[in-house]
Amino acid sequence: MATTGERVQYAAVGCGGMGRRHLRGMARLYSSSMCNMELAAVCDLNADNANFLADEAATLLGARPRVYADLEAMVREMPQLRAADVTTDTGSHHTVATACLEAGLHVLCEKPLAVTIRGCTLAIETARRKGLTLSVAENFxxxxxxxxxxxxxxxxxxxxxxxxxxxxxxxxxxxxxxxxxxxxxxxxxxxxxxxxxxxxxxxxxxxxxxxxxxxxxxxxxxxxxxxxxxxxxxxxxxxxxxxxxxxxxxxxxxxxxxxxxxxxxxxxxxxxxxxxxxxxxxxxxxxxxxxxxxxxxxxxxxxxxxxxxxxxxxxxxxxxxxxxxxxxxxxxxxxxxxxxYRLEFNDTDSRILALEYHELGECVRSGADPEVSGEEGRADVALNYGPFEAGRLGRPVTLEEIISGAADRYQREVDQRLGLLS
Ligand SMILES: NC(=O)c1ccc[n+]([C@@H]2O[C@H](COP(=O)([O-])OP(=O)(O)OC[C@H]3O[C@@H](n4cnc5c(N)ncnc54)[C@H](O)[C@@H]3O)[C@@H](O)[C@H]2O)c1
The missing domain is CATH 3.30.360.10 (Dihydrodipicolinate Reductase; domain 2)
Known part of the structure; x- marks a missing residue:
């Protein structure tokens, strides 16, 4: 399946450790026969991190992306952007991924989709309302x-x-x-x-x-x-x-x-x-x-x-x-x-991350659903919170109870702090 057509221009939002690893994934996709995406911008609240990643991108991809600390300014100044790759820390996923979707960008978001179920649901509902792809970067x-x-x-x-x-x-x-x-x-x-x-x-x-x-x-x-x-x-x-x-x-x-x-x-x-x-x-x-x-x-x-x-x-x-x-x-x-297979960790890691990027590019271009959709990523978070919530209730919980918010004793305090409880 050779990849033809225009490459999907995207921004890397979050330029910490995982942002650096994702960049290696993109470099791997660039050197494959199926490259369908192009890094156009990097964005991080920490300007040092953003500039460092842009420098690494210049070396690894052959072109320096534009650098932003402010998502809104980036989207305003770069109408060619179609997608965002969110690798900010987990506690900010629900705000950053949602802001990218609200701005009209398809999103690949690092796992976990959000720090609580309500955070996941906010991102899922925003993607649905805007008719955009929300894919969770579950690499294992x-x-x-x-x-x-x-x-x-x-x-x-x-x-x-x-x-x-x-x-x-x-x-x-x-x-x-x-x-x-x-x-x-x-x-x-x-x-x-x-x-x-x-x-x-x-x-x-x-x-x-x-x-x-x-x-x-x-x-x-x-x-x-x-x-x-x-x-x-x-x-x-x-x-x-x-x-x-x-x-x-x-x-x-x-x-x-x-x-x-x-x-x-x-x-x-x-x-x-x-x-x-x-x-x-x-x-x-x-x-x-x-x-x-x-x-x-x-x-x-x-x-x-x-x-x-x-x-x-x-x-x-x-x-x-x-x-x-x-x-x-x-x-x-x-x-x-x-x-x-026999590969060094970073060589394996970058190959798997290239697969995530490629899938996002195909979803953006064809409208297909990603393998790890927002709903799938939320079900993972729900399973993860199972023992947290069951332990506090003193009984087994169903996944539905966690996803609906009926079993939320542990997460409630986090939701309150993050403003996710109305
Ligand atoms: N899939 C994997 O194997 C894997 C491995 C490591 C990390 N991760 C995930 O990647 C995400 C990032 O982890 P990390 O280790 O790179 O964290 P990190 O702390 O190293 O980097 C986070 C970066 O996000 C930036 N940031 C925070 N809020 C922001 C905002 N609102 N707008 C723009 N930038 C913002 C920070 O300044 C920082 O540069 C986490 O969700 C983590 O779970 C996944």
């Missing part, structure tokens, strides 16, 4: 290995799925990249990182019926260890952050999930774990199980069958006849039916 599911796991489950490789175990434990009392990831009103780490896993749980096993669980704030003080963050992109900011911060947002969730198909999942997302860290993902079915390698590492999946066989090589493809990557993913990862 676009990893070819996760595409393959989903096809294995759908094609019956393990029979009927019964149980998924999704475990992340580690972090101790270390600051996770930025202070805002530890504050209740700007998106706790269990939401900011957890929402990726909420999306994977739904992506593998389908719609969620109910959730029970609890959350904790274990580490009330977080230490800055000077980490450069994923891919090293945060090194220029980490030394400027305080030595310690007082956290207000939960750093661990423990959940029991029931899916509409009857499967259950046990989900631990604990960013305060001490001692032995863990990152593990298993799916059990009526005829076998899958040992999944995680995200963005390209390692092979292991399929364990009842006769004692373990398949962890190319033969695994025989169990996923429906598995096919999109043409651009096939170009970037080296084939339509990739079962393993």
């Amino acid at each position: 599911r676009r990893d070819p290995i996760n595409r393959l796991v989903r096809a294995l489950i759908a094609d019956g490789a393990i029979g009927a799925p019964r149980l998924m175990l999704e475990t992340t434990i580690g972090g101790g009392d270390r600051l996770f990249i930025t202070p805002w990831r530890h504050m209740k009103h700007t998106g706790t780490i269990t939401l900011d990182e957890g929402v990726h896993h909420a999306d994977i749980l739904r992506y593998y096993l389908g719609e969620v019926r109910s959730v029970y669980g609890e959350t904790r704030l274990h580490e009330q003080v977080r230490r800055n260890t000077g980490s450069a963050g994923p891919g090293g992109f945060y090194a220029r900011w980490s030394a400027t952050l305080p030595d310690t911060i007082e956290a207000t947002g939960e750093d661990a969730l423990y959940a029991h999930i029931t899916f509409a198909n009857g499967a259950v999942a046990h989900w631990i997302n604990d960013h305060a774990g001490h001692g032995q860290g863990q990152s593990a993902r298993h799916v059990y079915g009526s005829q076998g199980s899958l040992e999944c390698p995680g995200d963005r590492n390209g390692r092979p999946i292991k399929l364990h069958l009842d006769d004692g066989t373990t398949i962890d090589d190319e033969r695994i493809l025989e169990h996923a006849p429906s598995y096919r990557l999109s043409p651009l993913a096939a170009e970037l990862f080296g084939g339509q039916r990739v079962w393993t």
